[in-house]
Amino acid sequence: MTTFHIQTLNAISPVGLQRLDRELFDIGTDIPEPRGILVRSADLHSMDVPPSLYAVARAGAGTNNIPVARLAALGIPVFNTPGANANAVKELVIAGMLLAARNLYHAADYTRDLVAEKGLAGKELDVQVEAGKKQFAGFELPGKSLGVIGLGAIGVLVANAAHALGLKVLGYDPALTIKNAWQLSPNVEQVTSVEELFSRSDMITLHVPLVDGTRGLVNAERIALMPQGGVVLNFARGGVVDEAAVLQALDTGHLHAYVNDFPSESGAVHPRVVTLPHLGASTGEAEDNCAIMAVDQLADYLLHGNIRNSVNFPEVVMARTPGTTRVGIFNENKPNMIGQITAVLADAGLNVAEFTNKSQGDYAYTLVDVEGEVRDELKEQILAIDGVIRARKIET
Ligand SMILES: NC(=O)C1=CN([C@@H]2O[C@H](COP(=O)(O)OP(=O)(O)OC[C@H]3O[C@@H](n4cnc5c(N)ncnc54)[C@H](O)[C@@H]3O)[C@@H](O)[C@H]2O)C=CC1
Numbered sequence: 410m411t412t413f414h415i416q417t418l419n420a421i422s423p424v425g426l427q428r429l430d431r432e433l434f435d436i437g438t439d440i441p442e443p444r445g446i447l448v449r450s451a452d453l454h455s456m457d458v459p460p461s462l463y464a465v466a467r468a469g470a471g472t473n474n475i476p477v478a479r480l481a482a483l484g485i486p487v488f489n490t491p492g493a494n495a496n497a498v499k500e501l502v503i504a505g506m507l508l509a510a511r512n513l514y515h516a517a518d519y520t521r522d523l524v525a526e527k528g529l530a531g532k533e534l535d536v537q538v539e540a541g542k543k544q545f546a547g548f549e550l551p552g553k554s555l556g557v558i559g560l561g562a563i564g565v566l567v568a569n570a571a572h573a574l575g576l577k578v579l580g581y582d583p584a585l586t587i588k589n590a591w592q593l594s595p596n597v598e599q600v601t602s603v604e605e606l607f608s609r610s611d612m613i614t615l616h617v618p619l620v621d622g623t624r625g626l627v628n629a630e631r632i633a634l635m636p637q638g639g640v641v642l643n644f645a646r647g648g649v650v651d652e653a654a655v656l657q658a659l660d661t662g663h664l665h666a667y668v669n670d671f672p673s674e675s676g677a678v679h680p681r682v683v684t685l686p687h688l689g690a691s692t693g694e695a696e697d698n699c700a701i702m703a704v705d706q707l708a709d710y711l712l713h714g715n716i717r718n719s720v721n722f723p724e725v726v727m728a729r730t731p732g733t734t735r736v737g738i739f740n741e742n743k744p745n746m747i748g749q750i751t752a753v754l755a756d757a758g759l760n761v762a763e764f765t766n767k768s769q770g771d772y773a774y775t776l777v778d779v780e781g782e783v784r785d786e787l788k789e790q791i792l793a794i795d796g797v798i799r800a801r802k803i804e805t
């Protein structure tokens with residue numbers, strides 16, 4: 410029986426890893442010729458793709474650290490774990506709003522400084538606490554407006570929780586899915602332009618992927634639309650915000666605070682910025698959820714060829730037909746591919762028991778269960794079809 414080598418490039422929760430049957434999988438950080446890679450935030454863009462590699466599973470949501478298009482062209486699916494860490498991020502966003510509204514981070518620093526640096530104690534400390542606290546007076550959330558950009562797994566949870574805290578919530582997502590629309594509170598007002606969202610929001614929170622269309626989404630022009638004293642919360646990715654524009658708006662007082670999860674040299678030391686060390690998904694619960702989903706999807710692909718939650722190939726899931734052999738085929742999405750594939754199977758004397766083919770963008774994926782002996786040369790015959798990228802006999 411085949412043993413699949415799985416390479417882990419970040420700490421993946423053991424709750425997920427223990428789901429891999431050690432008779433079928435071996436796992437390590439330095440494993441040679443990996444069939445599968447499990448990753449969180451490690452940057453794979455400069456990686457030489459090992460010829461052995463069949464799939465990459467991201468235990469998390471964002472895949473901007475992975476060369477998704479390059480892997481698609483090689484017939485290598487990239488999986489992610491939609492929603493598995495959404496609650497963890499939502500809770501940190503709520504914490505971020507409160508940190509900003511009540512100036513908590515700087516207030517706690519002030520108190521620590523009175524004792525640790527100035528050496529105050531007793532009555533002297535009490536006097537300075539009461540004298541200094543007015544500089545940290547904040548505002549309450551009810552009555553303020555929050556603009557949520559991106560109403561996906563995280564954005565919907567944030568929007569609903571913010572409404573429950575008494576905020577007026579506006580949402581913007583030009584590609585809102587029906588599933589997410591069902592989850593969204595009817596009290597969240599959807600707006601149709603990002604400019605309207607900025608001009609009507611005291612606070613803005615970002616929940617979009619980092620792609621070409623979202624890079625620098627928060628810029629000087631849009632910040633200028635916000636009411637005086639606004640707050641920007643960024644738990645999406647650093648590149649979604651033009652940080653220089655944010656820092657300038659903080660310096661002029663147009664913005665009150667910037668709370669974010671993506672340290673940079675200038676942002677991390679600015680007095681009106683609170684920067685966390687990419688903590689959004691760092692809860693035991695989220696790490697377990699992500700690892701379980703990533704591992705299950707990777708194992709299902711390696712053992713059965715099924716594709717669930719891939720960011721570069723369509724969803725293709727087919728029950729195994731007893732007494733058959735399964736073949737998985739990636740090809741360019743162009744006419745007559747299915748006809749040519751089934752012709753090769755027929756020429757090889759194989760009867761098709763089950764067949765499914767789905768396309769998405771430039772590529773398509775076929776799973777076929779065949780009756781009859783699948784000889785080694787079948788793979789070469791399928792690969793000889795113009796437009797076929799990869800073919801695999803799925804042994805188990
Ligand atoms: N700080 C952290 O540790 C974490 C950060 N993230 C980041 O948050 C992002 C979102 O995560 P999820 O909500 O789970 O993803 P998701 O895929 O469920 O939602 C993203 C939403 O953004 C929308 N969108 C895309 N482009 C947009 C645009 N230009 N304007 C408005 N909406 C747009 C999409 O239609 C989708 O509904 C991830 O891609 C990742 O970068 C996710 C998890 C943890």
Ligand SMILES: O=C(O)CCC(=O)C(=O)O
Nearest residue numbers: 449450469470471690691
């Ligand atoms: O794995 C992590 O801690 C980061 C999570 C994240 O940024 C994501 O899921 O997009």
